[in-house]
Amino acid sequence: MAEPSGRPDHAFPEAQRTGVYRAIHERRDVRAQFLPDPIPPEVLARLLEAAHHAPSVGFMQPWDFLLIDSREVRERVHRIFQRENARAAECHTEARGMLYRRLKLEGILESPLNLCITCDRSRGGEHVLGRHSIVETDLFSTCLAVQNLWLAARAEGIGVGWVSIIDPAELADVLGLPTSVYPLAYLCLGYVSDFLDQPELARAGWRQRLPLAERVHGNGWKQPLDSPTLSTALETLEPRR
Amino acid sequence: MAEPSGRPDHAFPEAQRTGVYRAIHERRDVRAQFLPDPIPPEVLARLLEAAHHAPSVGFMQPWDFLLIDSREVRERVHRIFQRENARAAECHTEARGMLYRRLKLEGILESPLNLCITCDRSRGGEHVLGRHSIVETDLFSTCLAVQNLWLAARAEGIGVGWVSIIDPAELADVLGLPTSVYPLAYLCLGYVSDFLDQPELARAGWRQRLPLAERVHGNGWKQPLDSPTLSTALETLEPRR
Numbered sequence: 001m002a003e004p005s006g007r008p009d010h011a012f013p014e015a016q017r018t019g020v021y022r023a024i025h026e027r028r029d030v031r032a033q034f035l036p037d038p039i040p041p042e043v044l045a046r047l048l049e050a051a052h053h054a055p056s057v058g059f060m061q062p063w064d065f066l067l068i069d070s071r072e073v074r075e076r077v078h079r080i081f082q083r084e085n086a087r088a089a090e091c092h093t094e095a096r097g098m099l100y101r102r103l104k105l106e107g108i109l110e111s112p113l114n115l116c117i118t119c120d121r122s123r124g125g126e127h128v129l130g131r132h133s134i135v136e137t138d139l140f141s142t143c144l145a146v147q148n149l150w151l152a153a154r155a156e157g158i159g160v161g162w163v164s165i166i167d168p169a170e171l172a173d174v175l176g177l178p179t180s181v182y183p184l185a186y187l188c189l190g191y192v193s194d195f196l197d198q199p200e201l202a203r204a205g206w207r208q209r210l211p212l213a214e215r216v217h218g219n220g221w222k223q224p225l226d227s228p229t230l231s232t233a234l235e236t237l238e239p240r241r
Numbered sequence: 242m243a244e245p246s247g248r249p250d251h252a253f254p255e256a257q258r259t260g261v262y263r264a265i266h267e268r269r270d271v272r273a274q275f276l277p278d279p280i281p282p283e284v285l286a287r288l289l290e291a292a293h294h295a296p297s298v299g300f301m302q303p304w305d306f307l308l309i310d311s312r313e314v315r316e317r318v319h320r321i322f323q324r325e326n327a328r329a330a331e332c333h334t335e336a337r338g339m340l341y342r343r344l345k346l347e348g349i350l351e352s353p354l355n356l357c358i359t360c361d362r363s364r365g366g367e368h369v370l371g372r373h374s375i376v377e378t379d380l381f382s383t384c385l386a387v388q389n390l391w392l393a394a395r396a397e398g399i400g401v402g403w404v405s406i407i408d409p410a411e412l413a414d415v416l417g418l419p420t421s422v423y424p425l426a427y428l429c430l431g432y433v434s435d436f437l438d439q440p441e442l443a444r445a446g447w448r449q450r451l452p453l454a455e456r457v458h459g460n461g462w463k464q465p466l467d468s469p470t471l472s473t474a475l476e477t478l479e480p481r482r
Binding site for chain 1: 248249250251252253254256257258259260261262263264265266268270276278282283285286287289290291293294295296298299300301302304305306307308309310311314325328329332333341344346365367368370371372373374375377378380381384385387388389391392393395396397398403405406407408409415416417418419422425426432433434435436440442443447448449450451453456457458459460461462463464466467468470471473474475478481
Protein backbone atom coordinates (compact mmCIF):
# COMPACT_ATOMS: atom_id res chain seq x y z
CA MET A 1 0.00 0.00 0.00
CA ALA A 2 1.42 3.40 -0.94
CA GLU A 3 2.11 5.64 2.03
CA PRO A 4 1.48 9.38 1.93
CA SER A 5 4.81 11.10 2.31
CA GLY A 6 6.17 11.68 5.76
CA ARG A 7 3.46 9.95 7.76
CA PRO A 8 4.85 7.48 10.31
CA ASP A 9 3.82 3.96 9.39
CA HIS A 10 2.47 2.10 12.41
CA ALA A 11 0.75 -0.58 10.33
CA PHE A 12 1.60 -4.20 11.12
CA PRO A 13 3.62 -6.34 8.68
CA GLU A 14 1.49 -8.25 6.17
CA ALA A 15 1.35 -11.62 8.01
CA GLN A 16 0.33 -10.02 11.29
CA ARG A 17 -2.34 -7.94 9.58
CA THR A 18 -3.62 -11.08 7.88
CA GLY A 19 -3.88 -12.71 11.30
CA VAL A 20 -6.12 -9.92 12.58
CA TYR A 21 -8.43 -10.08 9.56
CA ARG A 22 -8.49 -13.90 9.60
CA ALA A 23 -9.54 -13.89 13.27
CA ILE A 24 -12.29 -11.40 12.46
CA HIS A 25 -13.58 -13.23 9.39
CA GLU A 26 -13.10 -16.84 10.52
CA ARG A 27 -14.44 -16.41 14.06
CA ARG A 28 -17.67 -18.33 14.59
CA ASP A 29 -20.32 -18.56 17.29
CA VAL A 30 -19.71 -22.23 18.08
CA ARG A 31 -22.43 -24.51 19.38
CA ALA A 32 -22.04 -27.99 17.92
CA GLN A 33 -18.39 -28.66 17.10
CA PHE A 34 -16.78 -28.78 20.56
CA LEU A 35 -14.17 -31.42 21.40
CA PRO A 36 -13.60 -32.49 25.01
CA ASP A 37 -9.85 -31.69 25.08
CA PRO A 38 -9.02 -29.34 27.94
CA ILE A 39 -7.56 -25.90 27.22
CA PRO A 40 -3.97 -25.75 28.55
CA PRO A 41 -3.57 -23.26 31.43
CA GLU A 42 -1.00 -21.11 29.59
CA VAL A 43 -3.36 -20.75 26.61
CA LEU A 44 -6.29 -19.90 28.87
CA ALA A 45 -4.14 -17.31 30.65
CA ARG A 46 -3.41 -15.65 27.28
CA LEU A 47 -7.11 -15.52 26.44
CA LEU A 48 -8.02 -13.95 29.79
CA GLU A 49 -5.20 -11.46 29.44
CA ALA A 50 -6.52 -10.54 25.99
CA ALA A 51 -9.96 -9.86 27.47
CA HIS A 52 -8.41 -7.87 30.32
CA HIS A 53 -6.72 -5.59 27.77
CA ALA A 54 -9.98 -4.35 26.31
CA PRO A 55 -10.66 -0.63 26.47
CA SER A 56 -12.95 0.44 29.30
CA VAL A 57 -14.68 3.68 30.13
CA GLY A 58 -12.57 5.64 32.63
CA PHE A 59 -10.20 2.60 32.65
CA MET A 60 -12.72 1.10 35.07
CA GLN A 61 -12.07 -2.52 34.00
CA PRO A 62 -15.47 -3.63 35.30
CA TRP A 63 -15.03 -7.29 34.33
CA ASP A 64 -14.48 -10.51 36.26
CA PHE A 65 -13.98 -13.97 34.81
CA LEU A 66 -15.65 -17.07 36.26
CA LEU A 67 -14.23 -20.33 34.92
CA ILE A 68 -16.86 -23.02 35.15
CA ASP A 69 -15.81 -26.60 34.59
CA SER A 70 -17.95 -28.21 37.30
CA ARG A 71 -20.43 -30.57 35.66
CA GLU A 72 -22.97 -29.82 38.37
CA VAL A 73 -22.84 -26.03 37.87
CA ARG A 74 -23.02 -26.44 34.09
CA GLU A 75 -26.07 -28.68 34.47
CA ARG A 76 -27.81 -26.04 36.56
CA VAL A 77 -27.03 -23.40 33.94
CA HIS A 78 -28.19 -25.74 31.21
CA ARG A 79 -31.55 -26.10 32.92
CA ILE A 80 -31.91 -22.30 32.94
CA PHE A 81 -31.20 -22.32 29.22
CA GLN A 82 -33.78 -25.06 28.61
CA ARG A 83 -36.54 -23.20 30.41
CA GLU A 84 -35.75 -19.93 28.65
CA ASN A 85 -35.47 -21.57 25.28
CA ALA A 86 -38.82 -23.32 25.63
CA ARG A 87 -40.38 -19.91 26.24
CA ALA A 88 -38.46 -18.29 23.35
CA ALA A 89 -39.45 -21.08 20.95
CA GLU A 90 -43.13 -20.25 21.46
CA CYS A 91 -42.56 -16.93 19.67
CA HIS A 92 -41.80 -18.77 16.43
CA THR A 93 -44.61 -20.65 14.72
CA GLU A 94 -45.18 -22.87 11.67
CA ALA A 95 -42.16 -23.45 9.39
CA ARG A 96 -40.07 -20.88 11.29
CA GLY A 97 -40.94 -22.60 14.58
CA MET A 98 -39.92 -25.97 13.20
CA LEU A 99 -36.63 -24.53 11.99
CA TYR A 100 -36.07 -22.82 15.38
CA ARG A 101 -36.50 -26.11 17.25
CA ARG A 102 -33.96 -27.81 15.00
CA LEU A 103 -31.23 -25.23 15.69
CA LYS A 104 -28.52 -26.02 18.21
CA LEU A 105 -28.14 -22.87 20.29
CA GLU A 106 -25.57 -23.70 22.98
CA GLY A 107 -22.77 -26.09 23.91
CA ILE A 108 -22.90 -25.75 27.72
CA LEU A 109 -22.36 -29.43 28.48
CA GLU A 110 -20.33 -30.47 25.42
CA SER A 111 -17.65 -27.77 25.76
CA PRO A 112 -14.96 -28.51 28.36
CA LEU A 113 -15.11 -25.00 29.84
CA ASN A 114 -17.78 -22.37 30.40
CA LEU A 115 -16.74 -18.80 31.13
CA CYS A 116 -18.96 -16.14 32.55
CA ILE A 117 -17.70 -12.59 31.99
CA THR A 118 -19.38 -10.27 34.44
CA CYS A 119 -19.66 -6.50 34.81
CA ASP A 120 -19.35 -4.96 38.28
CA ARG A 121 -21.52 -1.90 37.90
CA SER A 122 -20.10 -0.32 41.05
CA ARG A 123 -16.42 -0.61 40.21
CA GLY A 124 -14.50 2.64 40.22
CA GLY A 125 -17.03 4.35 42.48
CA GLU A 126 -19.84 6.75 41.76
CA HIS A 127 -18.10 9.03 39.26
CA VAL A 128 -16.34 7.04 36.59
CA LEU A 129 -14.67 9.25 34.01
CA GLY A 130 -16.61 9.12 30.72
CA ARG A 131 -19.62 7.34 32.25
CA HIS A 132 -21.50 10.50 33.20
CA SER A 133 -23.64 10.70 30.05
CA ILE A 134 -24.27 7.01 29.36
CA VAL A 135 -24.35 4.78 32.41
CA GLU A 136 -24.36 1.60 30.29
CA THR A 137 -20.82 2.27 29.07
CA ASP A 138 -19.60 -0.20 31.71
CA LEU A 139 -21.61 -2.97 30.01
CA PHE A 140 -20.31 -1.83 26.64
CA SER A 141 -16.70 -2.02 27.90
CA THR A 142 -17.30 -5.57 29.07
CA CYS A 143 -18.57 -6.49 25.59
CA LEU A 144 -15.27 -5.27 24.15
CA ALA A 145 -13.48 -7.67 26.51
CA VAL A 146 -15.66 -10.50 25.21
CA GLN A 147 -14.69 -9.74 21.62
CA ASN A 148 -10.97 -9.57 22.47
CA LEU A 149 -11.20 -13.03 24.00
CA TRP A 150 -13.28 -14.37 21.11
CA LEU A 151 -10.74 -13.25 18.50
CA ALA A 152 -7.71 -14.43 20.49
CA ALA A 153 -9.43 -17.80 20.93
CA ARG A 154 -9.92 -18.11 17.15
CA ALA A 155 -6.21 -17.47 16.63
CA GLU A 156 -5.48 -20.27 19.14
CA GLY A 157 -7.85 -22.63 17.31
CA ILE A 158 -10.39 -22.47 20.14
CA GLY A 159 -14.11 -22.04 19.50
CA VAL A 160 -16.34 -19.77 21.58
CA GLY A 161 -20.13 -19.66 21.71
CA TRP A 162 -22.18 -16.97 23.50
CA VAL A 163 -25.33 -18.31 25.16
CA SER A 164 -27.74 -15.40 25.22
CA ILE A 165 -30.87 -17.44 25.92
CA ILE A 166 -30.52 -17.36 29.67
CA ASP A 167 -32.16 -15.58 32.58
CA PRO A 168 -29.48 -13.29 34.05
CA ALA A 169 -31.05 -13.22 37.53
CA GLU A 170 -31.17 -17.02 37.75
CA LEU A 171 -27.63 -17.24 36.41
CA ALA A 172 -26.39 -14.70 38.97
CA ASP A 173 -28.01 -16.82 41.66
CA VAL A 174 -26.29 -20.05 40.52
CA LEU A 175 -22.92 -18.28 40.40
CA GLY A 176 -23.39 -16.46 43.71
CA LEU A 177 -22.80 -13.01 42.23
CA PRO A 178 -23.04 -9.93 44.46
CA THR A 179 -25.93 -7.55 43.69
CA SER A 180 -23.73 -5.07 41.81
CA VAL A 181 -22.33 -7.72 39.46
CA TYR A 182 -24.17 -8.47 36.20
CA PRO A 183 -23.44 -11.73 34.29
CA LEU A 184 -23.00 -10.09 30.89
CA ALA A 185 -21.76 -13.00 28.78
CA TYR A 186 -22.04 -16.74 29.32
CA LEU A 187 -19.56 -18.37 26.97
CA CYS A 188 -18.72 -21.95 26.01
CA LEU A 189 -15.08 -22.59 25.11
CA GLY A 190 -13.19 -25.48 23.62
CA TYR A 191 -11.18 -26.83 20.74
CA VAL A 192 -13.38 -27.77 17.81
CA SER A 193 -13.59 -30.40 15.10
CA ASP A 194 -13.96 -27.56 12.61
CA PHE A 195 -14.94 -23.93 12.23
CA LEU A 196 -17.95 -23.57 9.92
CA ASP A 197 -17.31 -21.64 6.73
CA GLN A 198 -20.25 -19.33 7.43
CA PRO A 199 -22.39 -18.37 10.43
CA GLU A 200 -24.62 -21.22 11.59
CA LEU A 201 -27.81 -19.15 11.22
CA ALA A 202 -26.93 -18.24 7.60
CA ARG A 203 -26.17 -21.88 6.86
CA ALA A 204 -29.47 -23.01 8.35
CA GLY A 205 -31.38 -20.45 6.25
CA TRP A 206 -32.51 -18.45 9.29
CA ARG A 207 -31.11 -15.08 8.20
CA GLN A 208 -28.44 -13.91 5.73
CA ARG A 209 -25.67 -11.33 5.87
CA LEU A 210 -26.86 -7.85 4.95
CA PRO A 211 -25.13 -5.99 2.09
CA LEU A 212 -22.58 -3.72 3.78
CA ALA A 213 -22.84 -0.90 1.21
CA GLU A 214 -26.47 -0.31 2.25
CA ARG A 215 -25.45 0.13 5.88
CA VAL A 216 -22.92 2.93 5.31
CA HIS A 217 -24.13 6.55 5.34
CA GLY A 218 -22.56 9.97 4.86
CA ASN A 219 -22.73 12.91 7.26
CA GLY A 220 -26.17 11.96 8.55
CA TRP A 221 -28.70 9.12 8.31
CA LYS A 222 -29.28 8.05 4.66
CA GLN A 223 -26.96 10.79 3.44
CA PRO A 224 -24.87 9.79 0.40
CA LEU A 225 -21.15 9.14 0.78
CA ASP A 226 -18.79 11.92 -0.30
CA SER A 227 -16.44 9.46 -1.90
CA PRO A 228 -17.53 7.47 -4.96
CA THR A 229 -14.30 5.48 -4.57
CA LEU A 230 -15.47 4.30 -1.14
CA SER A 231 -18.89 3.34 -2.51
CA THR A 232 -17.19 1.29 -5.20
CA ALA A 233 -14.80 -0.27 -2.66
CA LEU A 234 -17.74 -1.30 -0.45
CA GLU A 235 -19.68 -2.76 -3.36
CA THR A 236 -16.75 -4.69 -4.70
CA LEU A 237 -15.45 -6.23 -1.47
CA GLU A 238 -14.61 -9.86 -2.03
CA PRO A 239 -17.48 -12.06 -0.89
CA ARG A 240 -16.77 -13.39 2.58
CA ARG A 241 -18.73 -15.49 4.95
CA MET B 242 3.14 -25.59 21.62
CA ALA B 243 2.58 -29.34 21.98
CA GLU B 244 -0.71 -30.56 20.57
CA PRO B 245 -2.77 -33.26 22.29
CA SER B 246 -2.82 -36.30 20.04
CA GLY B 247 -5.39 -36.45 17.28
CA ARG B 248 -7.00 -33.06 17.82
CA PRO B 249 -7.29 -31.02 14.62
CA ASP B 250 -5.12 -27.94 14.85
CA HIS B 251 -7.03 -24.85 13.76
CA ALA B 252 -4.59 -22.45 15.41
CA PHE B 253 -3.09 -19.73 13.23
CA PRO B 254 0.61 -19.78 12.29
CA GLU B 255 2.85 -17.92 14.72
CA ALA B 256 3.09 -14.57 12.84
CA GLN B 257 -0.68 -14.34 12.38
CA ARG B 258 -1.29 -15.15 16.04
CA THR B 259 1.23 -12.50 17.01
CA GLY B 260 -0.74 -10.04 14.90
CA VAL B 261 -3.92 -10.74 16.83
CA TYR B 262 -2.23 -10.33 20.22
CA ARG B 263 -0.34 -7.23 19.09
CA ALA B 264 -3.58 -5.59 17.97
CA ILE B 265 -5.15 -6.42 21.34
CA HIS B 266 -2.22 -5.21 23.43
CA GLU B 267 -1.11 -2.21 21.35
CA ARG B 268 -4.59 -0.82 20.66
CA ARG B 269 -5.12 2.55 22.34
CA ASP B 270 -8.01 4.91 22.93
CA VAL B 271 -6.56 7.78 20.94
CA ARG B 272 -7.35 11.40 21.71
CA ALA B 273 -4.30 13.56 21.13
CA GLN B 274 -2.07 11.98 18.46
CA PHE B 275 -4.19 12.31 15.32
CA LEU B 276 -2.64 13.35 12.02
CA PRO B 277 -4.74 15.02 9.32
CA ASP B 278 -3.94 12.47 6.56
CA PRO B 279 -7.13 11.02 5.09
CA ILE B 280 -7.82 7.29 5.34
CA PRO B 281 -7.73 5.75 1.84
CA PRO B 282 -11.15 4.41 0.75
CA GLU B 283 -9.93 0.82 0.33
CA VAL B 284 -8.54 0.81 3.91
CA LEU B 285 -11.76 2.31 5.27
CA ALA B 286 -13.76 -0.34 3.42
CA ARG B 287 -11.70 -3.07 5.11
CA LEU B 288 -12.34 -1.53 8.53
CA LEU B 289 -16.09 -1.31 7.95
CA GLU B 290 -16.14 -4.87 6.65
CA ALA B 291 -14.33 -5.99 9.82
CA ALA B 292 -17.01 -4.32 11.95
CA HIS B 293 -19.76 -5.86 9.81
CA HIS B 294 -18.34 -9.33 10.52
CA ALA B 295 -18.92 -9.10 14.25
CA PRO B 296 -21.17 -11.70 15.82
CA SER B 297 -24.74 -10.53 16.44
CA VAL B 298 -27.65 -12.00 18.33
CA GLY B 299 -29.90 -13.90 15.93
CA PHE B 300 -27.57 -12.66 13.14
CA MET B 301 -29.55 -9.42 13.38
CA GLN B 302 -26.63 -7.17 12.35
CA PRO B 303 -28.25 -4.15 13.99
CA TRP B 304 -25.47 -1.73 13.07
CA ASP B 305 -25.15 1.16 10.64
CA PHE B 306 -22.07 3.26 9.97
CA LEU B 307 -22.20 7.04 9.59
CA LEU B 308 -19.00 8.54 8.19
CA ILE B 309 -18.69 12.12 9.33
CA ASP B 310 -16.07 14.28 7.74
CA SER B 311 -18.11 17.49 7.48
CA ARG B 312 -16.46 20.15 9.61
CA GLU B 313 -19.84 21.67 10.39
CA VAL B 314 -21.33 18.41 11.70
CA ARG B 315 -18.19 17.70 13.73
CA GLU B 316 -18.37 21.18 15.26
CA ARG B 317 -21.97 20.58 16.31
CA VAL B 318 -20.99 17.26 17.89
CA HIS B 319 -18.02 18.91 19.56
CA ARG B 320 -20.34 21.44 21.20
CA ILE B 321 -22.43 18.56 22.62
CA PHE B 322 -19.22 17.10 24.05
CA GLN B 323 -18.21 20.43 25.58
CA ARG B 324 -21.52 20.89 27.36
CA GLU B 325 -21.53 17.31 28.66
CA ASN B 326 -17.92 17.48 29.73
CA ALA B 327 -18.45 20.70 31.67
CA ARG B 328 -21.20 18.93 33.61
CA ALA B 329 -19.09 15.78 34.11
CA ALA B 330 -16.11 17.79 35.34
CA GLU B 331 -18.17 19.16 38.23
CA CYS B 332 -18.26 15.65 39.74
CA HIS B 333 -14.50 15.78 40.30
CA THR B 334 -13.15 18.21 42.86
CA GLU B 335 -9.79 19.37 44.26
CA ALA B 336 -6.67 17.58 42.91
CA ARG B 337 -8.78 15.04 41.05
CA GLY B 338 -10.82 17.83 39.45
CA MET B 339 -7.65 19.63 38.35
CA LEU B 340 -6.32 16.43 36.83
CA TYR B 341 -9.67 15.80 35.10
CA ARG B 342 -9.62 19.22 33.47
CA ARG B 343 -6.11 18.60 32.14
CA LEU B 344 -7.06 15.35 30.39
CA LYS B 345 -7.73 15.38 26.67
CA LEU B 346 -10.85 13.27 26.23
CA GLU B 347 -11.68 13.44 22.51
CA GLY B 348 -10.26 14.20 19.09
CA ILE B 349 -13.47 15.15 17.25
CA LEU B 350 -12.00 18.06 15.32
CA GLU B 351 -8.37 16.94 15.03
CA SER B 352 -9.12 13.51 13.54
CA PRO B 353 -9.88 13.51 9.80
CA LEU B 354 -12.88 11.22 10.18
CA ASN B 355 -15.58 10.63 12.79
CA LEU B 356 -17.63 7.45 12.65
CA CYS B 357 -20.87 6.88 14.45
CA ILE B 358 -21.81 3.20 14.83
CA THR B 359 -25.50 2.92 15.55
CA CYS B 360 -27.81 0.15 16.71
CA ASP B 361 -31.23 -0.21 15.08
CA ARG B 362 -33.23 -1.68 17.92
CA SER B 363 -36.05 -2.72 15.61
CA ARG B 364 -33.99 -4.61 13.04
CA GLY B 365 -35.02 -8.22 12.50
CA GLY B 366 -38.53 -7.61 13.81
CA GLU B 367 -40.14 -8.33 17.14
CA HIS B 368 -38.75 -11.83 17.79
CA VAL B 369 -35.02 -11.91 17.21
CA LEU B 370 -33.54 -15.33 17.95
CA GLY B 371 -31.53 -15.24 21.18
CA ARG B 372 -32.86 -11.81 22.21
CA HIS B 373 -35.85 -13.09 24.14
CA SER B 374 -34.19 -13.11 27.58
CA ILE B 375 -31.96 -10.04 27.32
CA VAL B 376 -33.27 -7.27 25.09
CA GLU B 377 -29.96 -5.34 25.28
CA THR B 378 -28.14 -8.05 23.32
CA ASP B 379 -28.55 -5.88 20.21
CA LEU B 380 -26.49 -3.15 21.88
CA PHE B 381 -23.94 -5.75 22.99
CA SER B 382 -23.63 -7.06 19.42
CA THR B 383 -22.95 -3.54 18.19
CA CYS B 384 -20.16 -3.21 20.77
CA LEU B 385 -18.52 -6.31 19.30
CA ALA B 386 -18.56 -4.57 15.90
CA VAL B 387 -16.83 -1.57 17.47
CA GLN B 388 -14.05 -3.77 18.84
CA ASN B 389 -13.54 -5.56 15.50
CA LEU B 390 -13.07 -2.18 13.84
CA TRP B 391 -10.80 -0.91 16.61
CA LEU B 392 -8.45 -3.90 16.33
CA ALA B 393 -8.39 -3.90 12.52
CA ALA B 394 -7.61 -0.19 12.63
CA ARG B 395 -4.64 -0.83 14.93
CA ALA B 396 -3.28 -3.39 12.46
CA GLU B 397 -3.60 -0.76 9.70
CA GLY B 398 -1.75 1.80 11.84
CA ILE B 399 -4.92 3.82 12.39
CA GLY B 400 -5.90 5.18 15.79
CA VAL B 401 -9.45 5.13 17.15
CA GLY B 402 -10.90 7.02 20.11
CA TRP B 403 -14.37 6.43 21.57
CA VAL B 404 -16.07 9.63 22.77
CA SER B 405 -18.43 8.54 25.53
CA ILE B 406 -18.98 11.98 27.01
CA ILE B 407 -21.87 12.89 24.76
CA ASP B 408 -25.63 13.18 25.04
CA PRO B 409 -27.07 10.41 22.83
CA ALA B 410 -30.38 12.20 22.24
CA GLU B 411 -28.64 15.38 21.07
CA LEU B 412 -26.27 13.35 18.92
CA ALA B 413 -29.19 11.45 17.34
CA ASP B 414 -30.77 14.79 16.54
CA VAL B 415 -27.65 16.15 14.84
CA LEU B 416 -27.32 12.98 12.76
CA GLY B 417 -31.03 12.76 11.91
CA LEU B 418 -31.40 9.24 13.28
CA PRO B 419 -34.83 7.55 13.20
CA THR B 420 -36.41 6.87 16.61
CA SER B 421 -35.44 3.19 16.63
CA VAL B 422 -31.75 3.90 15.97
CA TYR B 423 -29.41 4.46 18.94
CA PRO B 424 -26.01 6.12 18.41
CA LEU B 425 -23.99 3.56 20.36
CA ALA B 426 -20.43 4.64 19.63
CA TYR B 427 -19.05 7.96 18.44
CA LEU B 428 -15.52 7.28 17.23
CA CYS B 429 -12.65 9.45 16.00
CA LEU B 430 -10.39 7.83 13.41
CA GLY B 431 -7.09 8.74 11.85
CA TYR B 432 -3.45 7.93 11.38
CA VAL B 433 -1.39 8.91 14.39
CA SER B 434 2.03 10.33 15.22
CA ASP B 435 2.41 7.46 17.70
CA PHE B 436 0.53 4.94 19.77
CA LEU B 437 1.17 5.49 23.48
CA ASP B 438 2.90 2.64 25.26
CA GLN B 439 0.19 2.49 27.90
CA PRO B 440 -3.40 3.73 28.27
CA GLU B 441 -3.62 7.51 28.56
CA LEU B 442 -5.45 7.35 31.91
CA ALA B 443 -2.78 5.09 33.41
CA ARG B 444 -0.06 7.40 32.10
CA ALA B 445 -1.78 10.45 33.57
CA GLY B 446 -2.08 8.74 36.98
CA TRP B 447 -5.88 8.65 36.85
CA ARG B 448 -6.27 4.89 37.34
CA GLN B 449 -4.02 1.83 36.93
CA ARG B 450 -4.51 -1.62 35.42
CA LEU B 451 -5.95 -4.10 37.93
CA PRO B 452 -4.05 -7.35 38.63
CA LEU B 453 -5.68 -9.97 36.41
CA ALA B 454 -5.19 -12.88 38.82
CA GLU B 455 -7.53 -11.18 41.31
CA ARG B 456 -10.28 -10.96 38.71
CA VAL B 457 -10.41 -14.67 37.86
CA HIS B 458 -12.69 -16.97 39.90
CA GLY B 459 -13.53 -20.67 39.94
CA ASN B 460 -17.00 -22.22 39.69
CA GLY B 461 -18.68 -19.31 41.44
CA TRP B 462 -17.90 -15.80 42.71
CA LYS B 463 -14.65 -15.74 44.77
CA GLN B 464 -14.30 -19.52 44.44
CA PRO B 465 -10.68 -20.69 44.09
CA LEU B 466 -9.40 -21.96 40.75
CA ASP B 467 -9.17 -25.72 40.29
CA SER B 468 -5.86 -25.42 38.53
CA PRO B 469 -2.78 -24.19 40.43
CA THR B 470 -0.99 -24.12 37.08
CA LEU B 471 -3.48 -21.55 35.83
CA SER B 472 -3.07 -19.43 38.96
CA THR B 473 0.68 -19.46 38.43
CA ALA B 474 0.27 -18.66 34.73
CA LEU B 475 -1.94 -15.66 35.58
CA GLU B 476 0.45 -14.37 38.20
CA THR B 477 3.49 -14.71 36.00
CA LEU B 478 2.16 -13.15 32.79
CA GLU B 479 4.73 -10.84 31.31
CA PRO B 480 3.99 -7.28 32.32
CA ARG B 481 2.15 -5.51 29.51
CA ARG B 482 0.69 -2.10 29.18
